Amino acid sequence: MITLCPTTYELASNMDNFSAFVRQELMKKQAKQYKAKPEMDEKYGAYCSPCDRTILHTDPDMLKGSLPCPKCGKATVYIGVVE
Incomplete structure (x- = not known):
């Protein structure tokens, strides 16, 4: 569950698939976090x-x-x- 303020709610309600967007952004962050550099x-x-x-x-x-x-x-x- 995500809590949104009125401004972010407006942005999210205008998106085709907000849930997919959130999942995609979280996966990008996870990939960067766990990427073994050396x-x-x-x-x-x-x-x-x-x-x-x-x-x-x-x-x-x-x-x-x-x-x-x-x-x-x-x-x-x-x-x-x-x-």
């Missing part, structure tokens, strides 16, 4: 030996499971965090 910047790698090329990604799950090399199509090897 870990989000880590890069993970998968190596293709035929191309001698390392593919980088911020999500390690995207590189696991013999991801095919974008250049030659052969399976890559997950190497973990790349500094």
Whole structure:
């Protein structure tokens, strides 16, 4: 339940879906609050030996499971965090 003053009540009553707006704003705030800053910047790698090329990604799950090399199509090897 939300308590509104007369001014905010007028604003809310002119919106198509005030409840959805409130939910969306709260979810945005929660996402910012719980976003892990240092870990989000880590890069993970998968190596293709035929191309001698390392593919980088911020999500390690995207590189696991013999991801095919974008250049030659052969399976890559997950190497973990790349500094």
